Amino acid sequence: MTDTRPGARGRPRGFDADQALDRAVEVFWRQGYEGASLGDLTAAMGINKPSLYAAYGNKRELFDRALARYAETDMAYAGAALARPTAHEVAETFLRDNARALTMPGRPAGCFSIQSGLSCSPENAGVSATLARARRAGELAMRERFERAVRDGDLGPGEDPADLARYVMTVSEGLAVHAAAGTPLHELERTVDLALRAWPSRTE
Amino acid sequence: MTDTRPGARGRPRGFDADQALDRAVEVFWRQGYEGASLGDLTAAMGINKPSLYAAYGNKRELFDRALARYAETDMAYAGAALARPTAHEVAETFLRDNARALTMPGRPAGCFSIQSGLSCSPENAGVSATLARARRAGELAMRERFERAVRDGDLGPGEDPADLARYVMTVSEGLAVHAAAGTPLHELERTVDLALRAWPSRTE
DNA sequence: CCGATATTTGACAAAACGTTACATTACGTC
DNA sequence: GACGTAATGTAACGTTTTGTCAAATATCGG
Numbered sequence: 001m002t003d004t005r006p007g008a009r010g011r012p013r014g015f016d017a018d019q020a021l022d023r024a025v026e027v028f029w030r031q032g033y034e035g036a037s038l039g040d041l042t043a044a045m046g047i048n049k050p051s052l053y054a055a056y057g058n059k060r061e062l063f064d065r066a067l068a069r070y071a072e073t074d075m076a077y078a079g080a081a082l083a084r085p086t087a088h089e090v091a092e093t094f095l096r097d098n099a100r101a102l103t104m105p106g107r108p109a110g111c112f113s114i115q116s117g118l119s120c121s122p123e124n125a126g127v128s129a130t131l132a133r134a135r136r137a138g139e140l141a142m143r144e145r146f147e148r149a150v151r152d153g154d155l156g157p158g159e160d161p162a163d164l165a166r167y168v169m170t171v172s173e174g175l176a177v178h179a180a181a182g183t184p185l186h187e188l189e190r191t192v193d194l195a196l197r198a199w200p201s202r203t204e
Numbered sequence: 205m206t207d208t209r210p211g212a213r214g215r216p217r218g219f220d221a222d223q224a225l226d227r228a229v230e231v232f233w234r235q236g237y238e239g240a241s242l243g244d245l246t247a248a249m250g251i252n253k254p255s256l257y258a259a260y261g262n263k264r265e266l267f268d269r270a271l272a273r274y275a276e277t278d279m280a281y282a283g284a285a286l287a288r289p290t291a292h293e294v295a296e297t298f299l300r301d302n303a304r305a306l307t308m309p310g311r312p313a314g315c316f317s318i319q320s321g322l323s324c325s326p327e328n329a330g331v332s333a334t335l336a337r338a339r340r341a342g343e344l345a346m347r348e349r350f351e352r353a354v355r356d357g358d359l360g361p362g363e364d365p366a367d368l369a370r371y372v373m374t375v376s377e378g379l380a381v382h383a384a385a386g387t388p389l390h391e392l393e394r395t396v397d398l399a400l401r402a403w404p405s406r407t408e
Numbered sequence: 409c410c411g412a413t414a415t416t417t418g419a420c421a422a423a424a425c426g427t428t429a430c431a432t433t434a435c436g437t438c
Numbered sequence: 439g440a441c442g443t444a445a446t447g448t449a450a451c452g453t454t455t456t457g458t459c460a461a462a463t464a465t466c467g468g
Binding site: 029030031032034035036037040110114115116118119120121122124128132135136160163164166167169170171172173174175176177178180181182183187190191193194195196197198 | 236
């Protein structure tokens with residue numbers, strides 16, 4: 001499929017596949033899976049349809065690649081947040097970086113994994129399901145991080161890691177919906193301030 | 205347009221316009237504006253296209269009517285929550301009733317005003333904008349309720365009604381995204397429990 | 409029963425959709 | 439420089455989309 005090694009035979013590809021994929025990410029992000037036509041995609045990617053099919057398969061496979069690309073790049077902050085030393089820092093770092101990512105200048109406002117297909121027609125139900133699975137995986141990773149925090153004594157034994165992870169992700173999703181509607185960063189940050197007041201105090 | 209009074213001339217309508225509208229609400233809710241084709245809509249409504257156009261105008265006007273209908277029926281709990289005597293009760297009632305509404309058996313999971321058009325193609329940007337405006341109006345109403353609470357001394361003068369309203373709505377939207385992915389009611393309720401821990405104590 | 413009026417029905421139109429066939433172009437190899 | 443190979447540009451495919459037309463149907467007032 002990709003053909004970067006020397007000794008390649010045939011006409012070389014006239015575009016950068018990763019760069020074009022970035023454009024596709026933006027279109028799916030802004031318009032949703034069903035709102036993004038192949039015409040919209042190829043126009044933004046600077047290629048035409050047969051090139052898209054040759055390089056990515058079809059619309060659905062392009063979307064899956066776009067989601068993977070988004071997770072690697074725009075969501076990289078999430079993995080970094082999980083590496084913070086305390087559960088509170090994990091939650092705070094995640095939510096603050098999330099708010100920043102949701103309002104990044106030059107990128108669509110909001111969150112790809114919600115906007116691009118929260119609901120779809122039955123024939124594209126797989127898109128919604130894939131996105132939901134991705135969000136669920138993120139929540140699970142955070143839950144496991146909080147379970148470690150309980151074992152470490154960083155969180156009190158009475159705190160439920162699953163509840164805390166679900167809460168943080170819920171706030172994050174709400175921030176994304178707000179951001180998609182144009183709420184500016186400084187207001188999202190105030191929401192994060194408030195949300196963190198729910199965090200269990202370490203002295204409990 | 206509607207023709208319920210006696211003395212009507214012409215062939216009487218063979219369907220109940222409000223009942224058909226309820227079916228349309230469900231289709232838009234489940235599939236989104238762009239994922240709901242006229243075929244899906246007319247099939248669910250039990251009518252055919254010319255009847256739809258005669259009764260509602262076109263797809264977009266049908267959607268606007270569906271949104272209004274949703275606001276009147278499924279969102280009725282929101283107005284009731286605002287009537288609670290204290291700000292804390294307003295927030296708690298709103299979030300708990302919200303969680304229940306998001307998982308109401310026999311209705312689509314999640315929230316119409318998010319699922320039906322969080323993002324759209326440019327030609328349907330008006331749908332996203334209309335929904336965002338509706339959510340904004342709800343947040344404003346809650347803000348005004350909290351402003352009254354500050355005047356009443358129910359909330360401390362240091363609390364920001366706009367921040368609190370934005371926070372409650374953010375949690376609500378996050379709950380909706382979770383509900384759309386299948387999170388069951390009892391887990392949403394635990395999230396609400398956690399979210400309410402952020403609420404300012406009255407003794408402050 | 410008759411004319412007026414409005415709804416239903418089924419077919420149709422124009423455009424857009426995702427996808428593919430075909431001829432052309434550009435490159436490495438011989 | 440011709441050959442094989444793979445990507446390109448154009449143009450079309452069949453299907454589905456939103457929206458409409460004309461004829462048939464049902465009910466009211468007279």
